[in-house]
Amino acid sequence: MDYQQAVSFLIDHFPQYQKIGIEAYKPFPHRMLSLANWLGNPQDQFPGIHIAGTNGKGSVAHMLAAVFQHAGLRTGLYTSPHVLDFRERIKVNGHVISKEEVVGFIERFRTERMESLGGELPSFFDMTTAMAFRYFADKKVDVAVIETGLGGRLDSTNILTERSVKLSVITNIGLDHCDLLGDSVEKIAYEKAGIIKKHVPLVVGEYDPGSFPVLEKKAREAEAPLFRAFERPDEPYLIEGNTLYQQKNLKTVLSALDILRKTTPVFSSLLTQEIIAGGLEHFETMTGLHGRWEHLGEHPAVIADTGHNAHGLRYLKDQLARESYKELYIVFGVVQGKDLAGIAPLLPGDAYYFFTQASIPRALPFRQLADWGKATGLKGEAVPNVKEAFEKARNKASREDLILVGGSTFTIADLMENFFCREKN
Secondary structure, X not given: OOHHHHXXXXXXXXXXXXXXXXXXXXXXXXHHHHHHHHOOOHHHOOOEEEEEOOOOHHHHHHXXXXXXXXXXXXXXXXXXXXXXXXXXXXXXXOEEOOHHHHHHHHHHHHHHOHHHHOOOOOOXXXXXHHHHHHHHHHXXXXXXXXXXXXXXXXXXXXXXXXOOEEEEEEOOOOOOXXXXXXXXXXXXXXXXXXXXXXXXXXXXXXXXXXXXXXXXXXXXXXXXXXXXXXXXXXXXXOOOXXXXXXXXXXXXXXXXXXXXXXXXXXXXXXXXXXXXXXXXXXXXXHHOOOOOOEEEEOOOEEEEEOOOOXXXXXXXXXXXXXXXXXXXXXXXXXXXXXXXXXXXXXXXXXXXXXXXXXXXXXXXXXXXXXXXXHHHOOEEEEOOOHHHHXXXXXXXXXXXXXXXXXXXXXXXXXXXXXXXXXXXX
C-alpha cells in the first residue's frame, strides 16, 4: 500500500462528514474510545490545548502553535479539514506527518483491527484523530494544540480529559451545523461546552448574550476557572494575515497564553513577550495556514477566504473596504444545508458572482445556488465547477480588479488544486 492507496482506503471505508454530510456523522463514545484503547490511549500521553467554536478555532490553533514552536517547544497541531493534502491535518513543528506514518497506521488498522469490528467501523474523523494522537505521543510532543471537528461534547477529540488538557478554549458560538448541534445558540453552546473539563481553565473568546450563560454555567459546574478574552483591550500586535476577524482571534490567543504562563510551569519562563510577538508575526507561514483572507495573486488581485456562515462573514464588507480595486468578482460555492438566508445580507450587492460547486457530493448544485442568487438580487452566472468559474472570472477581470473565491473550504481546495498547487513532499 502506498500513500495514495492509504488515503483512498480511508475515504472509501470510513464515511467523511465534510464530504457527504450527516450520514457520516458518528458521535464518538464507544467507537472512538475503543480505537484509543487499542492504541494504548495516546490521548493521555501529551499535554494538550483543546479548542472548540463556530469560527476562528483553526486560526487560534495555528497562532498558539506558532508561539509554542517559536518558544522551542516540540508542538503538535491537529486541525481540519485539509485544503490540498490529508497530511495538513497532523503536524509537528509545522511539518506534516510523513506519508510513511500514514501508511503504517492504516496498514496496522487493516491487519490488526478492522476485521474484528465487523460493521461497527469508526468514522473518517475518528481514524484521523486516533492517528494524530498516536503520532503526537510517539513524537513525544511538549504540547499539542487540538481543534475539535464538529461541536464538542460528542466530538472524537473529546476523549481528551483533565489528565492531559491544560487549557480549554471556546472561540465563539454561532448558528452553523444546526442539523446536528441544534437550532439555537443556546443548544449549540451546550454542545461546544462539552469540552469544558474539571478544574481545567477555560477561555471564552467572544460574548454572545444567548450562549455565554450556558458556557458560564458549565464552567461553574466543572469548577473550571473562566476567563473572558472579549474583555481584553486591543493590543498592537503585528500578526500575519492581519484581518478584522483575526483581531478577535488575537484577543483569545493572548488570553490563553497569559493563563498558560500563570498555570503551567513549562510555559511560565518560555512565553516571553518577545517570543509571543515573534510567533504571531509569521504564524501562517510557520504553521501552514491557508484560506483565511489569503492573497494568492495580483493584477488582478486574487483572495481566498473560507468564511462560510453568517458569523464568519460579518466582517466581509469591512474587510473588502481595506482592499483597493475597481470591480469585484466573486467565485462562490457552498455546501448543502447552508443558511443562505442568513448570509445573503452579508454578501456584497455590487459584485458579479460566478455561482459554482466544489467537487464533493455535499456541494450545493451550482444551478440551485445561481437560482437563489438571482432571487436574492445578486448579479452573476451559473458555472458547473470551480476551475471553469475561476477561469471565467480571470478572463472578465482587468488588472485593477479583485477576484474573491469563497463560500466553503472545498471551493478553496478546488481553486488551490487547479491553480495554486504547490509541490507536496
